[in-house]
Amino acid sequence: MAGETPVQIFHLEERKSRFRSAGFLINTGVLLLFLSVPLLFPSFKTVDLAVKIMIFGVLVASFDILLGYTGILSFGHGMFFGLGAYCVALVMGKYGDPSYLNFIFGMVVATIIASALAMFISFLSLRVKAIFFAMITLAIAELAIVLATKLSGFTGGEDGISVSMPGIFAISFSMGDFMGFEVTGRIVTYYFLFLSCLGLFVLMLRFTHSPLGHVLQAIRDNVQRAEALGYKTFIFQCISITFGCVVATVTGGLYAVWVGYVNPESCLGVTTIMMDVLLMVIIGGMGTLYGGFVGAAFVLIAQTFLPDLQDAANSLFPHVPFLHNILERWLLIFGILFILVVIFFPKGVMGSVREFIGRRK
Amino acid sequence: MSETTFRGWGRGIAVFGTVAIFLFPLMGMPAKTYLTLTIAGLAMGMLLFLVASGVSIIFGLMDVLNFAHGALFAWGAYVGFSTFKVLMNWVEADSVFQNFAVFFIAIIAAIVVVGLIGILLETIIVRRVYGSHLFQILITFGATIVLVELIRVFWGPNDEVMTVPLTFRGNWDVMDVIVDRYRIICIVIGLTLYGIIQLILKKTKLGTIVRAGVENREMVQAMGHNIFLLFTGVFAAGAGLAALGGLAMAIFSLQVYPDMGSTYLLFAFIVVIIGGLGSVTGSLVGALIVGLSYNYVAYLVPWAAAGANIIIMIIILLVRPRGLFPVGK
Secondary structure (H helix, E strand, O other): OOOOOOOHHHHHHHHHOOOHHHHHHHHHHHHHHHHHHHHHOHHHHHHHHHHHHHHHHHHHHHHHHHOOOOOOOOOOHHHHHHHHHHHHHHHHHOOOOOHHHHHHHHHHHHHHHHHHHHHHHHHOOOOOHHHHHHHHHHHHHHHHHHHHHHHHHHHHHHOOOEOOOOOOHOOOOOOEEEEOEEEHHHHHHHHHHHHHHHHHHHHHHHHHHHHHHHHHHHHHHHHHHHHHHHOOOOHHHHHHHHHHHHHHHHHHHHHHHHEEEEOOOHHOHHHHHHHHHHHHHHOOOOOOOOHHHHHHHHHHHHHHHHHHHHHHHHHHHOOOOHHHHHOHHHHHHHHHHHHHHHHOOOOHHHHHHHHHHHHHH | OOOHHHHHOOOHHHHHHHHHHHHHHHHOOOOHHHHHHHHHHHHHHHHHHHHHHHHHHHHHHHHHOOOOHHHHHHHHHHHHHHHHHOOOOHHOOOOHHHHHHHHHHHHHHHHHHHHHHHHHHHHHHHHHHHOOOOHHHHHHHHHHHHHHHHHHHHHHHOOOEEOOOOOOOOOOEEEEEEEEEEHHHHHHHHHHHHHHHHHHHHHHHHHHHHHHHHHHHHHHHHOOOOHHHHHHHHHHHHHHHHHHHHHHHOOOOOOOOOOOHHHHHHHHHHHHHHOOOOOOOHHHHHHHHHHHHHHHHHHHHHHHHHHHHHHHHHHHHOOOOOOOOOOOO
């Protein structure tokens, strides 16, 4: 029955070649790599790095929905990340016991608050120029940090909150050996986070490839034309912002589960979380979603191994204090890198690679 | 919808509401405290005006939102800090002339150094991203990181105590109201600069070109003026204003620290959103609103001080989405 009209033949061939394309192979390879990390490299440092790459990859992809697919720069994305982390930590760590139900409850509360807040912010700032969005979200994000620090009775202030995990996610949990590997709570949590991140990422892929996602890209490219075609741009942008922020919130909750500790600087900070996310999305490439993982991997691996580089530089050039000073301030290197990437590779790694492949075809 | 409803009486509401709100704190405190707080608020507002006017003019003319303005502000403070350190004898001298001389030397040093940084920033970085707001924000954000880290490399990462010239210390006692000397100096500086900016913008040929550029950039180019040279100049002038603001604020708050820019940049953003991007008068009014309300709220309900300005900003955005004094375009 199939293969009767040219269009159907085309679709059939496309479906067949789908499993042989480079993109599919790379995706499967990366998935398998993440699946096998705890088995191949059981040291805490690598597993921790892998989890952070997954979580930040999803966070950056959700930021990309705002930046790359809707054309809106928000400095409040780190705030939503922190909101999720704080909700989970408050429900499970401070005002309740660590139980599965409380975890779900915390996530639901976080999602509701985040969607209300995101809608409020977009109603407020989408009415004017998009440029206001950056300024207003920056102001609100700073306010959130001040609140988290000042309301120490509720949020634990600078000291933050520790979270412990229930049942099979607890660090002390052990299920005995499985094919020669000791299955601990850490490993179970790893696979739980892996599945959650995978689910969130597939959800975002679905979102951007849906008709709604195409409308968003049309709005990003030309607001007037999208309006002329009869789309209510405001509502579409509002939906996209809310979706991106909710995903960021869930990611924040997952982060709290892994790190087990929440404080204003590590979860809410504009110069910590937000800057990393911006750098990751620029390096990875805006408007690609996959770029989030490339950027997250690059930045996090650099952050993890840069101290080693510093030690090496110190032992090689022990008598150059200026070099030592500069290396001590790795943010300086990051900042310069950031500017260079924005000037010379505005499309990032994924964008440049896609352009290269597209040109060869 | 609300825009059309409020268009007719928007300004009336703004003026009446502002006056009512700023007399309101009188109910919660004695009149003398109110006067002291008002002077403190006016001084803070004038300092914020110095920062915000730069952001506002640069945006109005060049359509560039400069996130690096806070870093330039901090650089101004640090250059002034170093000048005071070098000329410590003059700072500590018991002579009004020497105190003012060192103050002006510090101001000139800060404006020159930061103005040069501004020129470099504009020609090397910002020029590449004209026309794209997103990349402007990103790239000036990157520049902020680099500039703040350079402060840490040159001056060290810790907070430093700013010395104050001897004449500027202490208070006057005017009819039992305690008036900090330096606050009066701040108010004078702010008003003078507002006057100078308005004179330049309204009375000189250069100012006419700048104002024309705010209205219609292509037309100014078509009339044969080198708009890019103008951009560089205005960017440097904005940087110089930020530097002056940074120096004055460092003396005001008695300390310098590498991250000081980000706090005041936020205030500056709130100010320009309230006042309207591109308007100098709007910046002044917005800065006074922010400075005054911050001081009143910090006295009445200390924990709410940071939120009060953001709430004011939100209300003004709801009533007048383009700020109190919208300009051009």
